[in-house]
Every structure is written in structure tokens, then in C-alpha cells.
Amino acid sequence: MTGAVKSTLHDSESALVAVRDLKKHFPMRRRFASEGADHIKAVDGVSFDIPAGRTLGLVGESGSGKTTVGRSILRLIEPTAGEILFDDVNVLALRGRALRGVRRQMQMVFQDPVASLNPRMTAAEIVGEGLQVHRVARGRDLRERVAGLMRRVGLSADDMDGYPHVFSGGQRQRIGIARAIALDPRFIVCDEPVSALDVSVRLQILNLLDDLRRERGLACLLITHDLTVVRRFCDDVAVMYFGRIVETGSAENIFANPRHPYTKALLSAVPVPDPDSRTRRFVLPGEVPDPLNPPSGCPFHPRCPFAVDRCRTDIPDLISWSGAAPRHRTACHYADQDLPLPVTVSAP
Amino acid sequence: MPNNTSSAVETGANRTPRRRRETQTYRTWRQFRRHRTGLFGLSIIFTLMLIAVSAPLIAGNQPIACHFDGQWHFPALVDVANKIPFLSFVLNKSKPFRFAGFDAKTAVGDDESAIWPVVRYGPLETTSDGLARPSREHWLGTDEVGRDLLARLVHGAVVSVKVGVVSMGIAAVLGVLLGGAAGYFGGWTDALISRLIEVVMCFPVFFLILSIMVWIEPDINNVMVVIGLTRWTGIARYTRAEFLRLKSQDFVAAAVVSGAGPLRIMLRHLLPNAMSPLWGTIAFGMAQAVLTEAGLSWLGFGVQWPEPSWGNLLRSAFEHRGVAPAMIAGPSVAILLTVLAYNLVGDALRDATDPKRAATP
Known part of the structure; x- marks a missing residue:
């Protein structure tokens, strides 16, 4: 068993799938030496655990690296660094027959139902x-x-x-x-399984996945940008921004008590299906940074309404904070202060 | 999306789709069918192939069926059957007709119990009537030694069909193998094969064949091999591009996750999806091959006299253009029609397999 590593930070004993410090850097061809970074860090140090039978929702904007994480676990993409432990076996160290044996237990449901069928x-x-x-x-x-x-x-x-x-x-x-469950896997990566579908059939597909998951005790990584889906179907949540996880914890805690400003902004953007509801909404200014010119310090600071000098120099770690629920970790220097978002738009 | 099943409520088990078992091939055929010119070309090619296969039944000095010496004989049919591999047991049938110097025409005579080909002359059979004008006896006239030109034209079709099919068969196998390897493996393999493609593309095929024929025996089989060995580049480039495009598709990723190996992925997932644009290229290549063969035979480097081919028929017509100008009609029309037909079919195939053009009639 190669590379079976026990981490003090994570409870890998109970985890079926454990991702450790996963990195995927895509090399860039530069014309001039001065043109910024020579790698795009699509995924930059992501770690999480998925215990057997549980569902982790991986949320983030497009380009945040969610899909790269999902595909790396199945080795459809070769990560630059890190470990992926399946049943305490490092999947990244496997080749040939051993790899096929592990792959049989991990399957994937793809986003595009047209491109994913021959x-x-x-x-x-x-x-x-x-x-x-x-x-x-x-x-x-x-x-x-x-x-x-x-x-x-x-x-x-x-x-x-x-x-x-x-x-x-x-x-x-x-x-x-059906293809994904044919080999009776123990773990499924669902990469935006419903985002290409009509709204009317989304719930049916999600319910089917949820039924199968319960019935077969599947662990599941649900990659999505839809927080309502996460709230309904996931046990745990990891929020990704710019190749990193900025906040993670149980779905309950994240939705009730978000501490990262990005998570707060995402949650405030969730539409409420009530015409009379007048939620106060915060609209995130700016765009995701240019990966060729990553910002210094906290990658979120250019868009963060609370950013101070420290945020421009120090990269915050994904850590627990005083008063945090178990497993709730946030990558923000001021996670313990629960700052309220300013209101930029009064949503109708 | 042309194939939207337009079901308002999606219940998974609903029964909306009508043509459930419709294959991609059938869909391509439906697109192809809408091309009148393509159908015209296809019918010419089918006719041509039929003529080539059954040449001894159309023109020959052996009867198709006759009662001779108290027995039924089918010498022309036996000739056709002998061309089919593994059917050599019929070789010995109709023995008297196999002897050299046996003249079926005088032996059987104009007996009513014999069925003769439409043209009662073999392609090599000489008559005393040289350079005759077209007549009821010789529909296209005769050449300088009195051979029936229609008979030679019919038997010349065999060469044209063979050249197209065999040379492009070799080219297709080579092109798919090399292009597929380049597209799938990438890296050094791709770089190496891509350079090879560029080098081979630079060869002027016609002159390459000419210079090779100087060294080896000018023979139609050699011509076919050389055409095949030089015409694979277009197919290889298409295959490479298709493999590159397809290998990043999700259904390939799904196959990898399901445990499929490289061979299965290439044969089951990439190749069937990469084939459709190749058919057009192959059809155009066949047109080219027919032209190349005709040109070589015209110059005397292809099919050797007195064996008939459209190219050397054209040559002899050219040489006697002053005395018998009508000679030129047969072979030139045949070459024109064949090349046109292959090109029309190629065009229609390209349109039928191109998803972007499929919508337009």
C-alpha cells in the first residue's frame, strides 16, 4: 500500500476518498519573460475527505477548478502534485491493472449528456x-x-x-x-449532472442520483454551482475560489453560519422562489482574477468588501476558528468576526 | 437539434422516439439520398462495377450458355466465377472451351440453343476489319488490328474499378493507421508522422510513378501499390484531426473510467466516429486514381498492350485520329463519366457527413 498517509488535520480513518494538497498547474507559453506567471494554477492545494456513503458538494464559479478536482480523482487529468487516497491507497501511484481495479470502484456522471455518450x-x-x-x-x-x-x-x-x-x-x-452504477462503484463523481438539462427534469435526475446513493451507500462528489442543489442533496460543502477551498464544513453549518465573505456573497445570490420576498442582496464586485497575474495575499482580496492591508500580503490558511462548529474551516483572517455584508442591491 | 424528441413531460420510460434503432449509417444515407447528383454518381459507379464484374457476359467470344456435344456448357459464366477467390473448383468446367485455339463461334455456330454476350467479340480477338467505323457489327468500330472497341471498353472497366478500389484501399488502411496513431498518441509519434505526411505530400505522384516504372516492370499492380503508398496523406491528416478532436470528448473519458484500454478506445470509440468524413476523401481519391491510371496507360507505363485499359484505348485512338476519329469517343466518355461519378459521390458524402451542412437540402 503506497503512500497511505494519516493526517492530523483530517480524519482519514473514516474517509473513503481523501484528497491531500492536490495541485494542478497548467504550463503557459510566454512570449516575454515579463508576461506574468508561467503556470496557471487551476487547482492549488485542495484537501478534503469524503466518508463512505456521504456526499460532498463542491461549489464555485466556473473557472474555480471544481471540474479539474473531480477529473483528477479519476485520473482523467494527471495532477501536478498531491495525493488522492481511495481506501487509503494512493490512486496517483497506481498503474496498469491496479489502476483499473481501483477505477472500477470510482465512476463519473458527466455534465453534457450529448458529448458523454458515443x-x-x-x-x-x-x-x-x-x-x-x-x-x-x-x-x-x-x-x-x-x-x-x-x-x-x-x-x-x-x-x-x-x-x-x-x-x-x-x-x-x-x-x-446507468453506465456509472453498472460496475457497482463505491464512489461517484457527479460533474454538474443537471446543469445541461431542462429545469423541469433536473429534480428527477437529482432524486434518482440521491436514491441510488442511499440504496447503494455510495460516496459522492457533487460538483455544482447551484447552492440550492447543495442544500438539498449534500452532507458537506466545500466552496472553491480561484483553485482553493475557501470554506468547508457540514452543509448545515455553512448555510446557517457562513464566515467567508465569498460564501456569504454566494448565499445572498441564491434566488428565493417567493415573489413577495425582498431579500437584501450583496452583489460581488469585479471578476475572478486573471490566473496569469494572481493577486498577492488572499486571492479574494480584490473583490472583498472587508479587505485590509493584511489580506493583501498574507494568504489565509483553511483553518478552524474560535467558536467554529466541528469540521467547519474557513480561509479568512477574520472568520471569527462574522462581518455583515453591505447591501448593494435590494433584490425584487 | 434535428432529433429532438419533443416530449413535454420527461418520464424516462416514455415512448416518443419513433426510429429507435436508426443507426448513424442510416442517417447518413438519408442525407445522401437528398443529393440528386450524388445518387446519379452512385448509380454510375454501381453500373460500372457491375459491368466490370460481368465483363465476359457482356462482351466475349464465349457463349454464356450453350448446348454442345450433348452437354450444357456455361463458359462465360465460368470466366466470371473464376475471378471470385476460392471458387477455383469451377475452373475445370466447360473443358473444350478452355483449349487454346478452340473457336467457340464456329464450333457452336449460330445454334439456337446458345446464349451469346451482347458483343460477340473478346477484347483481344482480332478481325480482318481494321479501323472500321461504328456499325451494327462493331458498335464503336474497331482498332488498327480489327479488335472490337466496345469489347475492349467493357473489359477496360475492370482495370479502372480495380485501380480505384485497390489503391484507395491501401491508402485508407495506411492513412487510418498512421493518422490514428498520430492523433491518439500525440507527442513524438505525432511529430514524426506529421513530418512524414508533409514529406510524402511533396512527392509529385505522377512523376514518382513514372520514375519507379522505369526501374520495375510496368505493371498495373505496381501502379496500384504506388498510388496507394502516396495517396494516404489526406486520409491520415483527416484521421489525425478527428482523433485529436474526439479523444477529448466526454464519452472517451467515460470509456477510460469504465476501464477500456487504448485499443478498445481507438477501435470502438474513436474510429467509428472519425470514419464519416473519410468517405468523401476516399471517393475523391478514387477519381484521382482512375485519372492517374489512365494517364499512365496513355503513356505506356500502365496496362500493357494488348490488354485493354481506357488509357491505352485513348492512346490508340489518338494515334489514329486522322483515319478513325470516332475511336476517341468511347474511352474519353468512359473516363469522364467515371471521374465525374466519383467526384459527385464524394461531394454528396462530404455534405451528408458534415453536421453543419446537413440541414441544408
């Missing part, structure tokens, strides 16, 4: 591919298993010989989910 394969071939490759089943047995999976995700077994283009977006995503 247009030249039937639904049955797509769903059954893993079973075939790992020689779990073949022939009639394979077809029966695939039919069972199709029914489990709410599709008719009569549809199993159809090609992807005859299915609707929601049906395609169901095929993608």
Missing part, C-alpha cells in the same frame, strides 16, 4: 461497456444486467438498442447514470 453505440453497449471490459458478464447475462440497470434508472428495457440521438436530454443523462 453516438455510434447503442444504449445497451454504452451501459454494458464496463461490464464487458471487466469481464463481469457477457452474452445473455450481460443483456439482462443492462436491462435491469436501464429499468433501475427509469428507462424502458425496450429502449436499450436505441442510439443516443433518439433519447431526450434527461433520458441520456439516465443512460449516463
Whole structure:
């Protein structure tokens, strides 16, 4: 067992998936030496644990590195540094057969239901591919298993010989989910599983994922930018900003008591489905920094309404603060002060 | 999205899609069908291939069926069957017709119990009637030694079909293998193969073949191999680009997560999706190959006299243009139609497999 590391900061004994100081830097070609950084730090030191059977919601704006984290865990992207422990085995050190063995227990549901299904394969071939490759089943047995999976995700077994283009977006995503659970994995990465779908079918797909997760005791990394989804389906939350986790904790604590100004801003932007509601909303000024010219100190300071001199020089660690709930950690120098956001817009 | 199933309520198990089992190939065919010119080209190519396969039944000095010496014989049919591999057991059938010097025409005669090809002359059969004008006996006239030109034209089709299919077959296999490897593996493999493509693309194919034919025996098989060895670059570039585009698609990532190895990913996921734009390129390449062969035979480096090919028919027509100007019609129209047909089919295929053009009629 290579690289089984116990961390004092995290309770890795109970974690099925543990990510340790994950970094992914993309090299940049520079024309002039003066043109800023030569790497884009898409993910810069991310750590988290997912215990068996629990769901972690990874939230953040586009470009914050959420997808890179998800794909790195499955080694679809090779990280620059860090460790990914699955059952205390460092996935990044594995090759060949051992890697395939671990991969079998980790699956992924993709964002785009069109691009994630091979247009030249039937639904049955797509769903059954893993079973075939790992020689779990073949022939009639394979077809029966695939039919069972199709029914489990709410599709008719009569549809199993159809090609992807005859299915609707929601049906395609169901095929993608059937493929992901075919090998009976213990961990699933769901990368924005519903953001490409019609609003009317999103909840059905999320409920299906949630049912499967409960039924099979799956651990799940749910990558999303939709906080309402996180609130409803996740046990824990990690908020990412500019390649780092800025706040993490149980969903309950994060929603009730957010301490990072970025988390607060995100939460204040959640729409409330009540026409009479007059929430006071804070609109975050500026944009995500240019990764070629990262800001000094806290990466959030250019947009932070509370930024002081210290924020421009010191990078805050992701740490617990006085009075924090267990596992609630925030990367802000002033996390313990619970500063109220100023109101920039009175939302209608 | 042309294939929206337009279901208002999505219940997963709903039964909206009609053409459930419709394959990509069938969808391409539906697009192709809308091209009248493409269909026209395809029908010419099919006719041409039919003519090439059944050449002895259309023009030849052997009867298709006859009653001779108290027995039924099918010498022309046997000739066709003998071209099919592994069917050599029919070789020995119709024995008397196999002997050199056996003249079926005089032996069988104009007996009513014989079915003859439309043109009763073989491609190599000489008559005393040299450089004849087109007549009821010789529809396209005869050449300088009295061979029937229609018979030679029909048998010349075999070479044209063979050159197109075999040379582009070699080119397609080479191009897909090299282009696929370059696109999938990237890095050094890609750099190496890409440079090789650039080098081979610089060869002037026609003159390369000419200079090779000086050293080796001028033979149609050699011509086909050389065309194949030089015409794969376009296919390789297409395959490389498609593999590069496809390998970053999510369905490939999903296959990797499912445990699929490189071979399975290439054969099952990349190649089937990369093939469609190749068909157009292959069709254009066939047109090129037919032209190249005709040009070489015209110069005397391709099919060797007296074996017929459209190129050397054109040559002999050219040489006798003063005496028998009608000779030129047959081979030139045949070459024109064939090249046109391949190009029309190529055009239609390109449109039918291009998702951006699919919407326009």
C-alpha cells in the first residue's frame, strides 16, 4: 500500500476518498519573460475527505477548478502534485491493472449528456461497456444486467438498442447514470449532472442520483454551482475560489453560519422562489482574477468588501476558528468576526 | 437539434422516439439520398462495377450458355466465377472451351440453343476489319488490328474499378493507421508522422510513378501499390484531426473510467466516429486514381498492350485520329463519366457527413 498517509488535520480513518494538497498547474507559453506567471494554477492545494456513503458538494464559479478536482480523482487529468487516497491507497501511484481495479470502484456522471455518450453505440453497449471490459458478464447475462440497470434508472428495457440521438436530454443523462452504477462503484463523481438539462427534469435526475446513493451507500462528489442543489442533496460543502477551498464544513453549518465573505456573497445570490420576498442582496464586485497575474495575499482580496492591508500580503490558511462548529474551516483572517455584508442591491 | 424528441413531460420510460434503432449509417444515407447528383454518381459507379464484374457476359467470344456435344456448357459464366477467390473448383468446367485455339463461334455456330454476350467479340480477338467505323457489327468500330472497341471498353472497366478500389484501399488502411496513431498518441509519434505526411505530400505522384516504372516492370499492380503508398496523406491528416478532436470528448473519458484500454478506445470509440468524413476523401481519391491510371496507360507505363485499359484505348485512338476519329469517343466518355461519378459521390458524402451542412437540402 503506497503512500497511505494519516493526517492530523483530517480524519482519514473514516474517509473513503481523501484528497491531500492536490495541485494542478497548467504550463503557459510566454512570449516575454515579463508576461506574468508561467503556470496557471487551476487547482492549488485542495484537501478534503469524503466518508463512505456521504456526499460532498463542491461549489464555485466556473473557472474555480471544481471540474479539474473531480477529473483528477479519476485520473482523467494527471495532477501536478498531491495525493488522492481511495481506501487509503494512493490512486496517483497506481498503474496498469491496479489502476483499473481501483477505477472500477470510482465512476463519473458527466455534465453534457450529448458529448458523454458515443453516438455510434447503442444504449445497451454504452451501459454494458464496463461490464464487458471487466469481464463481469457477457452474452445473455450481460443483456439482462443492462436491462435491469436501464429499468433501475427509469428507462424502458425496450429502449436499450436505441442510439443516443433518439433519447431526450434527461433520458441520456439516465443512460449516463446507468453506465456509472453498472460496475457497482463505491464512489461517484457527479460533474454538474443537471446543469445541461431542462429545469423541469433536473429534480428527477437529482432524486434518482440521491436514491441510488442511499440504496447503494455510495460516496459522492457533487460538483455544482447551484447552492440550492447543495442544500438539498449534500452532507458537506466545500466552496472553491480561484483553485482553493475557501470554506468547508457540514452543509448545515455553512448555510446557517457562513464566515467567508465569498460564501456569504454566494448565499445572498441564491434566488428565493417567493415573489413577495425582498431579500437584501450583496452583489460581488469585479471578476475572478486573471490566473496569469494572481493577486498577492488572499486571492479574494480584490473583490472583498472587508479587505485590509493584511489580506493583501498574507494568504489565509483553511483553518478552524474560535467558536467554529466541528469540521467547519474557513480561509479568512477574520472568520471569527462574522462581518455583515453591505447591501448593494435590494433584490425584487 | 434535428432529433429532438419533443416530449413535454420527461418520464424516462416514455415512448416518443419513433426510429429507435436508426443507426448513424442510416442517417447518413438519408442525407445522401437528398443529393440528386450524388445518387446519379452512385448509380454510375454501381453500373460500372457491375459491368466490370460481368465483363465476359457482356462482351466475349464465349457463349454464356450453350448446348454442345450433348452437354450444357456455361463458359462465360465460368470466366466470371473464376475471378471470385476460392471458387477455383469451377475452373475445370466447360473443358473444350478452355483449349487454346478452340473457336467457340464456329464450333457452336449460330445454334439456337446458345446464349451469346451482347458483343460477340473478346477484347483481344482480332478481325480482318481494321479501323472500321461504328456499325451494327462493331458498335464503336474497331482498332488498327480489327479488335472490337466496345469489347475492349467493357473489359477496360475492370482495370479502372480495380485501380480505384485497390489503391484507395491501401491508402485508407495506411492513412487510418498512421493518422490514428498520430492523433491518439500525440507527442513524438505525432511529430514524426506529421513530418512524414508533409514529406510524402511533396512527392509529385505522377512523376514518382513514372520514375519507379522505369526501374520495375510496368505493371498495373505496381501502379496500384504506388498510388496507394502516396495517396494516404489526406486520409491520415483527416484521421489525425478527428482523433485529436474526439479523444477529448466526454464519452472517451467515460470509456477510460469504465476501464477500456487504448485499443478498445481507438477501435470502438474513436474510429467509428472519425470514419464519416473519410468517405468523401476516399471517393475523391478514387477519381484521382482512375485519372492517374489512365494517364499512365496513355503513356505506356500502365496496362500493357494488348490488354485493354481506357488509357491505352485513348492512346490508340489518338494515334489514329486522322483515319478513325470516332475511336476517341468511347474511352474519353468512359473516363469522364467515371471521374465525374466519383467526384459527385464524394461531394454528396462530404455534405451528408458534415453536421453543419446537413440541414441544408
